[in-house]
Amino acid sequence: MDFQQLTTARPDTQLADPGAVLQQVFGYEQFRPLQEDIIQELVAGRNALVLMPTGGGKSLCYQVPALVRPGTAIVVSPLIALMQDQVAALRQLGVRAAFLNSTIDLQEARATENALMTGELDLLYCAPERLLQPRTLELLGRASISLFAIDEAHCVSQWGHDFRSDYLGLDILAREFSQVPRIALTATADERTRREIAERLSLTDARHFISSFDRPNIQYRIAPKVNANKQLLDFIKSEHEQESGIVYCLSRNKVESTARMLEGKGYTALPYHAGLPPEVRANHQERFLREDGVIVVATIAFGMGIDKPDVRFVAHLDLPKSLEAYYQETGRAGRDGNPSTAWMVYGLQDVIKLRQMLEGSMGNEQFKRIERQKMDAMLGLCEVTTCRRQALLRYFGDSLEQSCGNCDTCLTPPETWDGTVAVQKALSCVYRTGQRFGVSYLIDVLRGVDNDRIRQAGHHLVTTYGIGTELAANEWKSVFRQLVANGFLRTDPEGYGALQLTEDCRALLKGERGIELRKDPAVKASTRRTRDRANLSDHVQDPEGWEALRACRKSLAEQQGVPPYVIFHDATLLEILERRPRTMEEFAGITGVGKAKLDKYGETFLSVLAGGSST
Incomplete structure (x- = not known):
């Protein structure tokens, strides 16, 4: 150079x-x-x-x-x-x-x-x-x-x-x-x-x-994990078709399988994790930066410092380890200030897996204690019934006086129900079976399932056997998930996934206090109509002119070997389209056009406008 x-x-x-x-x-x-x-x-x-x-x-x-x-x-x-x-x-x-x-x-x-x-x-x-x-x-x-x-x-x-x-x-x-x-x-x-x-x-x-930690253009949404792949597909297809996004997974295997699943459905989806050869990672990152509509499926190794402004969604298929990680990763969406989505599904197995990883780590007890606190805060955000943005900002010492109106709990306030009796049954079942079993087994006992494993353990004779038939299996999963999230149950520190009682559950078991639980919403495909803001492309009144400007930008970027947004951000292109400058002086008034870019690209884009369609 x-x-x-x-x-x-x-x-x-x-x-x-x-x-x-x-x-x-x-x-x-x-x-x-x-x-x-x-x-x-x-x-x-x-x-x-x-x-x-x-x-x-x-x-x-x-x-x-x-x-x-x-x-x-x-x-x-x-x-x-x-x-x-x-x-x-x-x-x-x-x-x-x-x-x-x-x-x-x-x-x-x-x-x-x-x-x-x-x-x-x-x-x-x-x-x-x-x-x-x-x-x-x-x-x-x-x-x-x-x-x-x-x-x-x-x-x-x-x-x-x-x-x-x-x-x-x-x-x-x-x-x-x-x-x-x-x-x-x-x-x-x-x-x-x-x-x-x-x-x-x-x-x-x-x-x-x-500065304020608030990113008002990002819509935060968290849902129970039922069929993660189907939920992800419904989300992308209904809201972010042909748009760039990042999907985060906890393991390399899940990254690979999710990328293959999306590719099989017609999306350009590229895996990214530390196990891939450096040249493959570099190629996938380069394609993500320079091509439109690319989805990267990645572990947390991807994204820090990425300047791509038009990432329209960040999806989590597994629970992040902390609110810091969640905020950092979701913050990669909508850097241009335009509407974007932070979407996540999580379940109890995510909590168990993260706890197993933590307890098996080489960190000392102080490190593990702090990491548990961070995980608890992350769980708290998942199960909160009030504005998610207020809860997220509060964690970072920031505040928002009114509910944001742009998160799922604001747009569709969650229903709650008196879960006191169900919780007492669940906690009693954990106790009666010896605090040695995971959630699926406990649900089978509560619902009175007759199988060899339960009979061999003698748990068909415990007082909690069959007392939970009023709730479906998924409803019981929700109960146990919320009990763990709220600190009334913990996962076995030895890492086997068994649920154990904590000291905090004593008042619930004795009936000295009640508890309200979230009612999990029915899983259904989302639509753009459920969102309170449209994406950038929805604002375009002249689609032909918009595509002409994008094509010009892409051509210039390819000639110079740089990502398109390095030439101009989408927001700048949109302002060019809306204001339709006719002279270099008018073009200089566009936000994001400094002297060097005016000299380099002004005449080129003015020519595109002159030959393009008009509104």
């Missing part, structure tokens, strides 16, 4: 203020909440710790100061895909950006290092392990550095969900580059994790900027 061939994005000295950079380079008229305050803090040479939701504009918080302050900004990023995406997008804007990682050869690495030393770079992206190499630190010590940005900063937390040991060494930046401002950014961190980030990165004296 000849960095001198890139059009510099740095404005003239008299215009080198954040507002001018925002408008001239990035094509936006105003900052989002907190962005300007964070940017001013860095421009002034002070440190900052930033919590801002995915899609909230974290990147601009260090990219704008990088173009205002003298020198090169060093961005620490944990994933190659994130570096490549952001560098490609910045180069489209005329910004002199590059990365150092394992995908480049020695010659390109040397050229990038030379560009750093000669002041030809505005931003340099680097993985933490690369940055901590003595040679890299020595190189940075001789260069002019404007700031350090530590992205995905929650990776430093050993209690977090994406811990990366390399991040622990980043405290060296405070010691070796004490005069260079540092900013740490993350989308997910509870109070404990925030404290740990500040301590481990020597940012205890930094100003903290905590």
